[in-house]
Amino acid sequence: xxxxxxxxxxxxxxxxxxxxxxxxxxxxxxxxxxxxxxxxxxxxxxxxxxxxxxxxxxxxxxxxxxxxxxxxxxxxxxxxxxxxxxxxxxxxxxxxxxxxxxxxxxxxxxxxxxxxxxxxxxxxxxxxxxxxxxxxxxxxxxxxxxxxxxxxxxxxxxxxxxxxxxxxxxxxxxxxxxxxxxxxxxxxxxxxxxxxxxxxxxxxxxxxxxxxxxxxxxxxxxxxxxxxxxxxxxxxxxxxxxxxxxxxxxxxxxxxxxxxxxxxxxxxxxxxxxxxxxxxxxxxxxxxxxxxxxx
Amino acid sequence: xxxxxxxxxxxxxxxxxxxxxxxxxxxxxxxxxxxxxxxxxxxxxxxxxxxxxxxxxxxxxxxxxxxxxxxxxxxxxxxxxxxxxxxxxxxxxxxxxxxxxxxxxxxxxxxxxxxxxxxxxxxxxxxxxxxxxxxxxxxxxxxxxxxxxxxxxxxxxxxxxxxxxxxxxxxxxxxxxxxxxxxxxxxxxxxxxxxxxxxxxxxxxxxxxxxxxxxxxxxxxxxxxxxxxxxxxxxxxxxxxxxxxxxxxxxxxxxxxxxx
Numbered sequence: 133x134x135x136x137x138x139x140x141x142x143x144x145x146x147x148x149x150x151x152x153x154x155x156x157x158x159x160x161x162x163x164x165x166x167x168x169x170x171x172x173x174x175x176x177x178x179x180x181x182x183x184x185x186x187x188x189x190x191x192x193x194x195x196x197x198x199x200x201x202x203x204x205x206x207x208x209x210x211x212x213x214x215x216x217x218x219x220x221x222x223x224x225x226x227x228x229x230x231x232x233x234x235x236x237x238x239x240x241x242x243x244x245x246x247x248x249x250x251x252x253x254x255x256x257x258x259x260x261x262x263x264x265x266x267x268x269x270x271x272x273x274x275x276x277x278x279x280x281x282x283x284x285x286x287x288x289x290x291x292x293x294x295x296x297x298x299x300x301x302x303x304x305x306x307x308x309x310x311x312x313x314x315x316x317x318x319x320x321x322x323x324x325x326x327x328x329x330x331x332x333x334x335x336x337x338x339x340x341x342x343x344x345x346x347x348x349x350x351x352x353x354x355x356x357x358x359x360x361x362x363x364x365x366x367x368x369x370x371x372x373x374x375x376x377x378x379x380x381x382x383x384x385x386x387x388x389x390x391x392x393x394x395x396x397x398x399x400x401x402x403x404x405x406x407x408x409x410x411x412x413x414x415x416x417x418x419x420x421x422x423x424x425x426x427x
Numbered sequence: 428x429x430x431x432x433x434x435x436x437x438x439x440x441x442x443x444x445x446x447x448x449x450x451x452x453x454x455x456x457x458x459x460x461x462x463x464x465x466x467x468x469x470x471x472x473x474x475x476x477x478x479x480x481x482x483x484x485x486x487x488x489x490x491x492x493x494x495x496x497x498x499x500x501x502x503x504x505x506x507x508x509x510x511x512x513x514x515x516x517x518x519x520x521x522x523x524x525x526x527x528x529x530x531x532x533x534x535x536x537x538x539x540x541x542x543x544x545x546x547x548x549x550x551x552x553x554x555x556x557x558x559x560x561x562x563x564x565x566x567x568x569x570x571x572x573x574x575x576x577x578x579x580x581x582x583x584x585x586x587x588x589x590x591x592x593x594x595x596x597x598x599x600x601x602x603x604x605x606x607x608x609x610x611x612x613x614x615x616x617x618x619x620x621x622x623x624x625x626x627x628x629x630x631x632x633x634x635x636x637x638x639x640x641x642x643x644x645x646x647x648x649x650x651x652x653x654x655x656x657x658x659x660x661x662x663x664x665x666x667x668x669x670x671x672x673x674x675x676x677x678x679x680x681x682x683x684x685x686x687x
Contacts, residue, residue, distance in 0.1 A: 292544050295533070299541050302530040309492060311516035311545030311593065 137265060138386040144270040146379035147277025151332050152355035153362075153374025154284055155325035160364050161301035162321045164220060166356065168227040169207055172234040173200050173326055174348025177333025179242060181249035182343055192251055197330040204326025205319055213315070231349075238345035246342030255338045269338045276331055281371060284324065288367070293320050354381060354397070357404055361415055373415065377404075442503050443467050444489065444520070444597045444629060449498030451484050451653075458484040459495070460653040466597055466629040471619060473644035473661070474633045480650040482633045483525060486599045490522045491515045503596070517546045519596030523603050527582040529589065531575030535566055538574050538585050542592030553592070560588040563618060580606035584615075591622060597629040598622065604636050612639055619643045641665065 152170065159167045180199040184192040211230045215223050255269040288294035293316070299307040300317045308314055329348075336351065337343065355374045356364075362373020380403055384396045392399075407415050446464040450457070459481045466472050474482050487493035489500055491512035499508045507515050521542070529538050536557050543553035561567045564584045569577060574585055587603050604615055616639055622628050634640055640647065640661075647664040649657040657667055 292550055295537060295541055295544060298533060298537075299530045302532050303528055305492065305512075306524065306528045306530070307541075307545070308511070308513045309490060309516055309522060310542055310589065311513050311547070312541070313513055 138383060140264075140266065141270060141386070142379045142382035144273040144277075145382035146375040146377075147273045148332060148335055149351065149355045149358060149378030150277055150371045150375040151280055151328050152351055153359040153370045154281065154367065155328040155332075156352075156356055156359050156374075157364055157367050157370035158284070158297075158321045158325050158328075160359075160370075161367070162297055162304070162317055163212070163223075165212070165223050165227065166364070167325070168224075168352070168356075169211075169230040169234065170325060170329060171348035171350075171352030172231050172238075173204055173329035174333050174336065174352065175238060175343070175345065176200060176203050176234070176348075177330045178249055178337050178343040178347050179238065179247065181251055181333065181337055182242075182247040185249060185251060189251055193334065196333055197327065200330035200333065201323050201326035204322040204329065208318060208322040213318075216314070235345050235349075242343075242345065244345065246344045248341050249337045249343050250341035252334060252338045253341060269335065272338075273335055276335065280328060280331060284328075284367070287324070293317070297321060354378070354400070357401070361404055361407060363415075376415075443501075444503075445501040446485070446489055447499045447501065449485070449488055449495045449500070451481075451488055451493065452496050457653050459488065462498075462650075462653065462655060464489075464648065464655070466631050468596060468629050469623055469627055471623050471630040471632065471643050471645050473640035473647040474631055474650060475637070475640060475647060475664075476650035476656070479652075481653040482650055483601055484653075485650070486522055486601050486631070486633065490520055490599060492522075513545075516593060519593075520599070521590040521593045521595035521597070522599040523583070523586040523590050523601055525601045525605075527579065527586045529574040529577075529582050529585045531573060533574060534571050535574050535577065535585050536561065536570040539588045539592050542589035543594075546593040548592075556592045556594070557588075560591055563621075564588045565614070578606070580608065580611070583607065587618070591626070594626065595628055597631070599631040599633075601633050602635065603632065604634050604639050612636065613642075615639070616643045 152174070155170055156167060159165060159170070177196045177200045180196050181192055184195050187195075207230055211226055212223060215226055252269075255272055256267055258265060259268045259271055260266040288298055296307070296312045296317050297320060299310070300312060300314070304314070307317075332351070333348070336347070340347075354377055358374040358377030359370040360373070361377065362371070363369035364373075377400065381396055381400045384399050388396060388399065444466040446462060449459050449462045449464070451459040462481070462485065464485065474485070476482055484493065488495045491507070491510060491514075495508070499506055501507065502515065502518055502520060505518075507518065507520075510518070530541070533541070539557040539560055540553040543556045544550070548556065557570075558567075561570055564587065566581065566584055566588065569581065574582060577585065583603050583606055587600065590598050590600070604612060607615060619630055619632065620643060622630055630643075632640065632643065644661050647659060647661055648655060649664065649667075657664060659667070
């Protein structure tokens with residue numbers, strides 16, 4: 133029973149990491165850019181929850197979404213758009229610069245001490261009675277993961293802007309020649325990644341209500357590793373990779389003996405190194421043949 | 428040599444696609460040099476010349492895929508030299524690529540719809556245009572397949588349908604018939620004529636298939652080393668080529684041009 137418990141928890145954590153990976157893959161798809169600043173969106177959302185802790189819950193949640201989406205769009209406008217056409221190395225460094233700059237902002241504004249954002253802590257309550265110990269947050273993570281992944285696929289496959297995004301991901305210059313507006317497509321990708329970051333903020337503060345300046349960083353780095361592991365150029369493989377890394381790190385955190393569980397990240401990366409040694413192109417690359425959801 | 432430009436444009440000087448004194452240099456290599464080019468509505472112009480003559484460069488510069496180092500591009504009297512490619516596309520300028528460049532992950536239908544959506548058509552309209560073009564281009568059977576699964580010649584047809592879905596005023600085709608079977612060529616020539624007559628569009632076509640160029644062109648421009656070498660009706664150009672071949676004593680010139 134304990135094993136089932138660990139697996140269910142791990143699936144929920146995996147869903148959370150998958151959402152982060154989707155946000156990274158959306159931006160990577162249209163810009164061929166790994167956006168390290170994605171983690172700062174999550175941190176910003178969490179701080180907004182702290183700042184609005186005395187407001188009604190609904191207001192707080194809405195503000196969190198607005199902050200994340202607005203910041204994502206603003207970062208693109210201010211930092212990345214002027215670099216359009218610059219070398220990939222330049223834009224990559226720019227995403228680091230944005231991430232560190234925002235981290236400095238959090239440090240100055242909120243100090244290194246953690247701020248408590250426990251608005252949704254009610255979700256920590258147990259949902260089931262009996263030998264299986266399911267918390268509401270676990271269920272929420274699972275539902276959010278499925279709904280948002282499905283929603284993302286729907287937007288990409290069933291809307292005009294989604295078709296534009298998939299075309300841009302396939303051949304950006306050819307898409308522009310057909311009249312597809314680069315600015316609009318890229319802004320849409322960033323807005324969607326901001327939306328996903330807001331959801332991750334909400335769910336992550338349930339588990340760790342103490343918000344520090346590096347709140348979103350760890351989960352983003354791990355999700356990025358997962359996305360690359362699966363194959364970041366395809367939405368399906370990036371998502372699966374993100375899920376897998378969350379799943380593995382949760383299982384390792386649970387199953388490793390207490391003396392070793394502090395080193396869970398090290399073991400996770402050990403798995404990553406082994407996988408990349410065997411399959412440098414990404415673990416799931418050949419499986420992503422569906423084609424339609426590459427972004 | 429700029430002989431009679433047999434334009435069917437009826438003389439309204441504004442409604443033309445015009446490149447004036449266009450130059451493009453790549454690291455010292457002059458791909459285009461002071462080139463003047465015009466394309467009217469309701470006109471098919473064939474652009475021929477040896478490899479490296481600047482044919483694709485001219486298309487790139489006109490459509491905004493590349494910037495000229497000098498000169499100006501005018502679209503129906505409006506200077507579009509500084510416009511990005513997407514804006515030129517919405518203003519009625521479409522192209523196809525030598526390599527096809529269809530979106531491999533999108534279905535054939537989505538590829539063509541995108542041609543319409545990109546220039547601001549509604550979803551419903553885009554679907555209707557795609558249905559029509561897929562049937563004209565005999566691609567309807569493949570509509571739901573990812574474009575990457577089609578043979579190369581079929582992918583070019585998708586690219587042509589995609590360009591036409593934007594209802595362009597001018598469409599520039601870079602080797603659209605490469606990879607087509609000889610038996611498809613006459614049907615393709617018919618498509619080009621119907622673009623001119625039915626859509627009232629100007630067509631620039633670059634291709635190595637001289638039979639196709641001769642059959643569909645109202646006027647042919649010969650390009651060599653980034654300059655205009657000759658211009659005239661298909662008959663005039665054919666006579667020129669034959670004369671050149673006679674002088675050079677190399678019947679190979681004609682043969683080579685015929686073969687591409």
